[in-house]
Amino acid sequence: MASAIVVGATGILGREIVKELSRNPEEWKTIYALSRSKKDEYPSHVVHKHIDLLSSADQMAKDLQGVEAEYIFFTAYLQKDTEQENWEVNGDMLSNFLTSLNHTKTQRILLVTGAKQYGVHLGPPKNPLLESDPWLPIPPYPPNFYYRQQTLLHTFCAARPPIYWTVTYPNDVIGFATGNFMNLATGIALYAAVTRELTTTTNKEKLELPFPGSPTFYTRFDTFTSAPLHARFCAWAVRDPRAADQAFNVVNGDAQSWVDLWPRVARRFGMVVRADQFSKDKTGGGGGGGGWEWEEGCAGRRELGGAPPVGVVAEEVGLVGAGVVEEGGVLEQRVSLVKWSGKGEVRVAWERLAEREGLQRDVFGKATWAFVDFVLGRNYDVVQSMSKARAAGWTGYQDTWEAFSDVFDELEEAKVVPKIR
Known part of the structure; x- marks a missing residue:
């Protein structure tokens, strides 16, 4: 059996990942749900832990003593007024969190990002959107905090083999979370x-x-992402060797x-x-x-x-x-x-x-x-292709x-x- 850490557990995507993992207690013995506040009732094998991702790495390390797992899902996101602020705050949150944890057991870290990866917030993209599409150069394009987060994650995992990474690109998410x-x-x-x-x-x-x-x-x-479908994808991808060190579009399939x-x-x-x-x-x-x-x-x-x-x-x-x-x-x-x-x-x-x-x-x-x-x-x-995920073995649809x-x-x-x- 495996253990998991879900960061941003009360968000629309994080909440569904916790729910999906908790349905299979024979596979996931312990699930740490990390958030600033507790907004859901959890099964007995889900442990809620308070975390303030705006705090320092040292403070997070104190708050998370004894928390470690084979699989980490990072879904947290903080919206700021400018792209530069988004770059700084969201990059720092991920960096400090990775620094704060004991990674002696960690095998895979899954990072949830989104279709802003392709600049869909800036104007017409090239359709369909493929994971192999080039990252937008900065400048002339504004900072894209997903690029900073992914670079941080790639570097972190490369320095700590055999930890692997996986990244998801959902779009126009359909879901619900209390208070979100x-x-x-x-x-x-x-x-x-x-x-x-x-x-x-x-x-x-x-x-x-x-x-x-x-x-x-x-x-x-447009292509949309069902939050429960995304959770099922994450539960599959985080343990499948074919998804190691890979980024995937995750949309419904229509x-x-x-x-x-x-x-x-x-x-x-x-x-x-x-x-x-x-x-x-x-x-x-x-x-x-x-x-x-x-x-x-x-x-x-x-x-x-x-x-x-x-x-x-x-x-x-x-x-x-x-x-x-x-x-x-x-x-x-x-x-x-x-x-x-x-x-x-x-x-x-x-x-x-x-x-x-x-x-x-x-x-x-x-x-x-x-x-x-x-x-x-x-x-x-805005049309995202699911061909890469299909080729890797994913068959989910919503x-x-x-x-x-x-x-x-x-x-x-x-x-x-x-x-x-």
Whole structure:
């Protein structure tokens, strides 16, 4: 039997790794769940340990005396205001943690990163995204803390054979964790529930759910990562020799678009999508004071600026002068949820809904609306290939809509949104 350490155990991805490992006590005799606070109840073979990743390596070493394991999963992440700050803080957290532990038993360290590896936050990438794609040079591109973390990990393991590393690149994660609201499904569910509450008061025959993001992205493609699927991948990869010293995309295995998903979201919350929802000549539909479509007070548009990631391979693939490199990426919101969530009538509707349905009152203010705006507002595809993982022996798959539906069920049970059906 093996033991494991999961760092960031209360996050959306870390929580699922703890749950996945704990289902197999015959394989995992002890699981150390490390976080600043304890937000979950654990089985008897899961040991929660407090850790402050912003503390020094010496302090962490004191807090983690007696904690060692064959397998380490590092899922922690701290969002800062600038990429330089992200580089410094997240790199330091990993460096200090690695320094603090006794590694006499360690065989593999798995680091969870994400699709920012490919610069998808900077503009159009080269699709599909492959693990062999070149890292974006710094400069002209901004610092990418995933590069620093991976370099630190590679160096650490190379100096301590036979410790091996594995890295995962999930994208647009679908999951739920208590008290953690950087979650696409939570933002969408709250938007749908409050929109339903608003439109119910208008006495319309049909309740309409306007897509708040980019009309361009509505028909483009994205690849998502189910948090439980990612956990199963990590449990497989951390012990498989074929995954040693390798990085992998970890997405569901399908490519999805909101033209398929959004009508399902609407139906799930008892609403419909209006046939001409993207017409610039129409107003009304939806709620919140009238005029959802291209409303002056709620719409948003921003050019990402700088060279898009696809520019790194533009000469090689023949895209110089084709427009995609020169034009870059755009974020546009038909309804910016950052602006929408701050409107007085929206706040009143949420308070009314939360009071009537017994919901968690503070979740609306904690939702990461800017994150949802970004995910839905891009004007370019993000498609990650799973070919490398398949070739290594991974066969897992998750239907993306089913992943969303499962999380919506969890949100209902946790009293984050009301039960509509």
